[in-house]
Amino acid sequence: MSLSPSQFDYVSTLAKSRAAIVLQTGKEYLVESRLSPLAREKGFDSLGAMIDSMTSTRGYGDIHKSVVEALTTNETLFFRDLHPFEAMEKKLIPEIMARRATERRIDIWSGASSTGQEAYSIAMMLREKFPELRNWKVKIIGTDLCSKALEKANRGVYNQMEVNRGLPMPLLVKYFSKVDEGWELKPEMKQMTEFRKMNLIEHWPNLPKFDIVLMRNVLIYFDIETRRKILAGIRGVLNRDGAMFLGASETTFNVDENWIVENHGRSHIYRIKPSVTPGRVLPS
Numbered sequence: 001m002s003l004s005p006s007q008f009d010y011v012s013t014l015a016k017s018r019a020a021i022v023l024q025t026g027k028e029y030l031v032e033s034r035l036s037p038l039a040r041e042k043g044f045d046s047l048g049a050m051i052d053s054m055t056s057t058r059g060y061g062d063i064h065k066s067v068v069e070a071l072t073t074n075e076t077l078f079f080r081d082l083h084p085f086e087a088m089e090k091k092l093i094p095e096i097m098a099r100r101a102t103e104r105r106i107d108i109w110s111g112a113s114s115t116g117q118e119a120y121s122i123a124m125m126l127r128e129k130f131p132e133l134r135n136w137k138v139k140i141i142g143t144d145l146c147s148k149a150l151e152k153a154n155r156g157v158y159n160q161m162e163v164n165r166g167l168p169m170p171l172l173v174k175y176f177s178k179v180d181e182g183w184e185l186k187p188e189m190k191q192m193t194e195f196r197k198m199n200l201i202e203h204w205p206n207l208p209k210f211d212i213v214l215m216r217n218v219l220i221y222f223d224i225e226t227r228r229k230i231l232a233g234i235r236g237v238l239n240r241d242g243a244m245f246l247g248a249s250e251t252t253f254n255v256d257e258n259w260i261v262e263n264h265g266r267s268h269i270y271r272i273k274p275s276v277t278p279g280r281v282l283p284s
């Protein structure tokens with residue numbers, strides 16, 4: 001059954017208000033393919049019946065939450081785009097290690113971490129290339145809106161197809177153990193990471209000041225005003241001498257002009273303009 005225009009409007013308004021995800025006309029197919037399995041799982045005869053039931057229920061219940069989460073795109077892979085990892089290895093981490101030699105602490109944020117591959121890729125790169133960091137306090141915090149993605153990130157178990165995407169074989173052998181469902185990251189990798197539920201358009205609680213922020217492949221889902229607010233929020237949690245990475249198709253240009261771009265190889269490192277006063281974290 002296809003969605004009626006009013007049912008599609010209802011879903012797109014919900015996605016926009018709860019997660020800032022923009023679903024323009026033409027995305028009906030995406031909505032149907034994501035939500036039909038959910039409707040069956042929740043015991044409805046059809047997707048339309050689920051939406052009708054949601055519209056007649058007051059408030060924001062479990063089904064509403066599951067619908068919003070099902071509309072998120074969780075596509076990710078190990079060492080995605082590679083260039084940011086090279087820039088971290090060759091430039092940023094050595095710089096931070098020199099600057100923080102007394103504190104011996106590095107904080108990295110994998111914003112919109114999805115199922116965790118980005119955060120674990122950083123952990124493996126650090127162990128592999130900077131063994132001396134074993135004696136440092138290194139924390140990679142992954143945050144996402146989607147509970148299912150976070151659950152998977154926390155478990156750190158990936159199937160064969162997932163480890164085939166981007167993960168070099170020597171790292172698989174070294175940092176994972178074989179389990180029934182595939183491959184599980186070893187405890188020392190899990191100890192370097194922490195995954196939390198956080199909606200980027202709501203309050204950002206208890207985040208430390210970060211040395212590096214990766215906010216990749218998520219701003220594309222948002223309108224310009226939301227992107228601007230999130231970039232301002234990042235200025236509030238990024239150390240003045242810190243660095244940010246966006247996805248390959250994302251930019252601060254014409255969105256938030258308070259950044260400068262440094263090119264390193266083929267990656268763009270975003271830094272807060274020295275003249276800019278720190279941004280404020282988004283209000284709750």
Ligand SMILES: C[S@@+](CC[C@H](N)C(=O)[O-])C[C@H]1O[C@@H](n2cnc3c(N)ncnc32)[C@H](O)[C@@H]1O
Pocket residue numbers: 018019020021072073074075076077080111112113114115118143144145146149198199200201215216217218221247
């Ligand atoms: C395409 S994945 C990107 C994963 C990873 N950053 C990468 O580049 O491979 C986008 C992620 O953004 C999350 N997301 C979407 N809207 C969000 C919001 N409002 N707050 C937090 N996370 C959100 C989704 O749940 C999804 O896991």
